[in-house]
Amino acid sequence: MKISSLVSLLEDYFPSELALKNDNPGLQVGNLNSEIKGILISLDIYLSTIDEAKKKNCNLIISHHPLLFFSTKKINTSIYPYNAVQRAIQNDITLYAIHTNADIADGGLNDYLCKILNVQHVEKMSPDNLIRCGKLPRPMKLIELCEHIGEKLHVPHIKYVGEENEYVKDVAVCSGSCGDVLWNLSREFDVFITGDIKHHTAIYAKERGIKLIDATHFSTELIFKDLLDEILKKHIRNIPVLKSECDSLPWKYFIKGGSVE
Secondary structure (H helix, E strand, O other): OEHHHHHHHHHHHOOHHHOOOOOOOEEEEOOOOOEOOOEEEEOOOOHHHHHHHHHOOOOEEEEOOOOOOOOOOOOOOOOOOHHHHHHHHHOOOEEEEOOHHHHHOOOOHHHHHHHHOOOEEEEEEOOOOOEEEEEEEEEEEHHHHHHHHHHHHOOOOOEEEOOOOOEEEEEEEOOOOOHHHHHHOOOOOOEEEEOOOOHHHHHHHHHHOOEEEEOOHHHHHOOHHHHHHHHHHHHOOOOOEEEOOOOOOOOOEEEOOEEEO
16 A cells, blocks of 8 residues: 555545645655555654664655644754654655644544544534534533543543532533634633643633633644544454654653652
8 A cells, every 4th residue: 555545545534625824734754655664643743663663664654744834944954853754754754744734624633533532513613613612411620620631541631610519511622732713712611621822821710710720732732633533444454554753752741858750
């Protein structure tokens, strides 16, 4: 199977035209005419991700986050991400990204996140159809919902805005980093679940009485690997499909008495 044939299949699920204008999904490095030996699915692409693909005989890495996001006029292979580009080319590994088109698509990442969190009666919410809204199966205290999200997404640290004993049921959900759209949302909801919420957005929410849960960019999108793994294994029988073991939080957290990953 050629990579181009797989791309056609993925386009049926996540059409590239759905991607936001400032995004850069699709082919990052490599040749779409290559025959696929093995597929490695990742959230991000580190140098270690490329080494992992080589070790596992995968010549295609499908990531959620594009390795190349901004245009450039110089390729300095001594620094990231260009050293990763060089290593991929040297090892004949193709890099392909499915980003905001996966977030927006029906049955894509945000719908999958709602499924994992057991959000029901899910509908799209503008702008950009990124955000989903729906209802929890029953009213929960805000702190109880934080615990629920932590268990489902394996999030070690969750930030929230709001009174912990207030009940919530109507939720808005957006994987990754959607805090900025909060300023433009008009639809009513009890709590907004996303990641990467900025300081001033949190203040705005607190002053407006809007409850927020920051379940981290990483943890709300790591499930991309599970989603894509399910899709690919429906259609591919004779090609190995593996999930990368290299994805990890770039942060460490200092806690009095020591640091934790």
